[in-house]
Amino acid sequence: MAQVQILSRNQQIVLDIIEKAKGPLKAYSILFNVQKKGINAPQQIYRALDKLIEMGKIHKIESKNAFVACRSSDCEISKATAFSICESCEMVDEISDTKLSKYLSGFNHKKGMKFKRFNLEFFGICKKCKKD
Amino acid sequence: MAQVQILSRNQQIVLDIIEKAKGPLKAYSILFNVQKKGINAPQQIYRALDKLIEMGKIHKIESKNAFVACRSSDCEISKATAFSICESCEMVDEISDTKLSKYLSGFNHKKGMKFKRFNLEFFGICKKCKKD
DNA sequence: ATAACAAACGTTATATTATAACACAATGTT
DNA sequence: AACATTGTGTTATAATATAACGTTTGTTAT
Structure with a gap:
């Protein structure tokens, strides 16, 4: 029964920042960005991140230790994630390709x-960077 | 012309340890294991790891910040890596499946x-852990 | 409404992972 | 010989992440 998840204050603050960002954000860069909102310690960030990941609202890009908002399916718990990462500009795109996802889930x-x-x-290298 | 790579002293020491290990090793655990051989600083480990990765001798398991020896193709530079990871015992297996690899390389x-x-x-959860 | 429990919070401290920067040695190239 | 390249050793520090503790807030059951 796709229940609407209610986020706690810190979770909402962290999610907002990640959603507004153009690219992946690192935990400490999130921290520096929310210190004006009274969040002072890494723990507070990491706790929010953990929950947001559990809920499928965000994903961790393991190769970058950074976090992006989930843009694909309206945030089911994510058991099947795929990303396209530009090695030049660091841009990350979530890939939501049903075939790919089915193929791998069935592997x-x-x-x-x-699994x-x-x-x-x-x-x-992304299109944009190739031009330069 | 598949030239035989000659490893430097430190590279060889680090590779030996990773190859002997049953599971993925972390950089600092490698460091502690080679201090008797005169390697004292993280830099020395990370430098060796970087080169070994470049050469395709080892892989980094991003979700664990740990390193495993390459067991599949006799170590071509690895552009296509896949692993199976047990969330219980931390075991990591390199998957070398031509179909999978082709499918993804062509994606x-x-x-x-x-790409x-x-x-x-x-x-x-691996077979062994499921039994317990 | 309140007791009981779970989830989230705030805080201090610390562990873990990774890189910067500098000086030197060995090797290979021109 | 001069030079570049690669590897080494070292000290210091940056960046990422968790432990542990006590408090507060939110939920649920009676």
């Missing part, structure tokens, strides 16, 4: 391990 | 970005 390891979740990161 | 983003490289991490 089974020879050794009999059943619950995957994360895929593609790297390259 | 093209709508937005016209050409040079990808990294895929699957998560689940």
Whole structure:
């Protein structure tokens, strides 16, 4: 019953910043940006980030230790994430491609391990950077 | 002409440890393990790790900040990596599946970005852990 | 309404992961 | 010989993340 998630104060503040951002944000850069709102400690950021990830509102880009808002499905808990990352400008795009997602969700390891979740990161140079 | 790579002293020491390990190793755990061999500083480890990655001898498991030896193709420069990770015992297995690799290497983003490289991490509970 | 519990908060301290910067040595190239 | 390239060793510090504690707020059940 797709219940509307109510966010706590800190969670909302952190989510707002990530959603407004044009690219991935790092935890400490979020922290510096919210100090005026009375959030002073890394713990407060990391706690909010953890919950937001659990809820599927944001994703962590593992190769960058940075966080982006979820733009694809209206934020189901994300068990299948894929991103396109520009190695020049650091831009990150969430890839939501049903075929890809189905293909990978159905992928089974020879050794009999059943997968619950995957994360895929593609790297390259984005169109914009290629022009320069 | 698949030239045999000659490793420097530190690179060889670090590679040996990673190859002997049963699971992924973290940089500082490598450091502690090689202090008897006269390596004292994180820089020395990270420098060796960087080169070994460039050479395709090892891979970084991004979600764990840890390193594993390359077991698949006899270590071409790795542009297409996939791993299966047990969330219980932390075991990591490199997946070398030609179909998967081809499928992903051929994948093209709508937005016209050409990918040079990808990294895929699957998560689940391995067979061994399921028994317990 | 209030007791009981869970979730979120604030804070201090600390652990873990990674890089900067500098000087020197070994090797290879021209 | 002069020069570039790669690797080394070292000290210092930056950046990322968690532990542990006590308090406050929000929910649910009676």
